[in-house]
Amino acid sequence: MSNSNFTRRGLLKTSSLAGAGLAMPTIFTASSVAAYTNEPDGSGVTLGFNVPQTGPYAEEGKDELRAQELAVEHLNGEGDGGMLNTFSSKALQGGGILGNKVSFVTGDTQTKSDAARASAKSMIEKDGAIMINGGSSSGVAVAVQGLCQDAGVIFMAGLTHSNDTTGKDKKANGFRHFFNAYMSGAALAPVLKNAYGSDRRAYHLTADYTWGWTQQESMQAATESMGWETANNVLTPLATTDFSSYIAPVLNSGADVLVLNHYGGNMVNSLTSAIQFGLRDKQVNGKQFEIVVPLYSELMAAGAGENIKGVLGSMNWNWQLPDEGTKAFVKSFGEKYGRPPSNSAQTCYAQTLLYADAAMRAGSFNPCAIVEALEGFEFDGLGNGPTLYRAADHQCFKDVLVVKGAENPTNEYDTLEIVEVTPRAQVEYAPDHPMFAGGELGKCNPGA
Secondary structure (H helix, E strand, O other): OOHHHHOOOOOEOOOHHHHOOOOOOOOOOHHHEOOOOOOOOOOOEEEEEEEOOOOOOHHHHHHHHHHHHHHHHHHOOOOOOHHHHOOOOOOOOOOOEOOEOEEEEEEEOOOOHHHHHHHHHHHHHOOOOOEEEEOOOHHHHHHHHHHHHHHOOEEEEOOOOOHHHHOOOOOOOEEEOOOOHHHHHHHHHHHHHHHHOOOOEEEEEEEOOHHHHHHHHHHHHHHHOOOOEEEEEEEEOOOOOOOHHHHHHHHHOOOOEEEEEOOHHHHHHHHHHHHHOOHHHOEEOOEEOEEEEEEOOHHHHHHHHHHHEOOEEEEOOOOOOOOHHHHHHHHHHHHHHOOOOOHHHHHHHHHHHHHHHHHHHHOOOOHHHHHHHHOOOEEOOOOOOOEEEOOOOOEEEOOEEEEEEOOOOOOOOOOEEEEEEEOHHHHOOOOOOHHHOOOOOOOOOOOO
């Protein structure tokens, strides 16, 4: 993308003439051009929050935006400070970022890659956003990450679970705090084996885009390694709302486990359809039929209601964790919004703080300085235990949760219970693992 696309506010260093309110010239010397895209002029810094406010993942997006707004308040010294008080790095003191008060602009990804790119592009070019954070779809994350790489800004991914985000589609300007599909499979497989045995036949329904593909691949590999067979894998369009035609064939497939590689409203609808067909009441191959939801969120669980009771899955984080970082975040979020945060909210909050902290430690907003500060960064206090941002692929490594639908929830937010905290070592993998091969991280792009 050419430099001429980024001649909006923040691109050019403010001179004394500009400070005096005089018109800037239309032709600049090399010394007056910013060193990087949307370089702040000292009057403030703008972050771009790009979340699905409409579409099948809208509930996740709304919660992400709540957390992002809370993060900005804490960065600016408002409220109780939340996780700034528990974060192992003490660079952030609530005085903005490098003396700049933080403001933000928002965009609606609509859970569509093209819409997400358009809104991110607008925030960068028109609003001077120096960092983009958010998203609740891996298709969106991959698209926006590529845009940010070309534009010369940092992308702090939100909820994106596809292996591809930090695999074949990884970029030097992009970072992911959320866990991925491989980690879900690695955490879930031993628990599934203990709960349901090693002699099982699984039928997969899979969202037909990058996340669904890699989630299904990861679950199949992990379950087959412990003895399960895969009866079938059927792809379902993301826009699907009625899954009855996909559920009916499961009954005659010989499968005794249904794996729903679906998320958000898709998972709620497919699980509801499976329950309506009576799958969990059936005996197949002499075994009780079971359903697995590899990737959970509190918002999905609330939407599915009683249908999730006893259904196993994995999560990046849960508000019921006992660590001090989680307690601080839940308190801040609960006091502001009257509800506990979802794991999508937590990851966007953490990513916003991690970006700001990296800028403070680097002493610069230059994307390449941010990259250097985040690569190999080890930290604690943000709710997931000791965590590493691996330099080789910009993937975070931390503990992973295995959860199941609560049998006796006390309220709408108490629908999931933690079965196991899977240690980080169990879900780690080499950077050149076959599921993550095919892409090059490349070099940081500072843009302007």
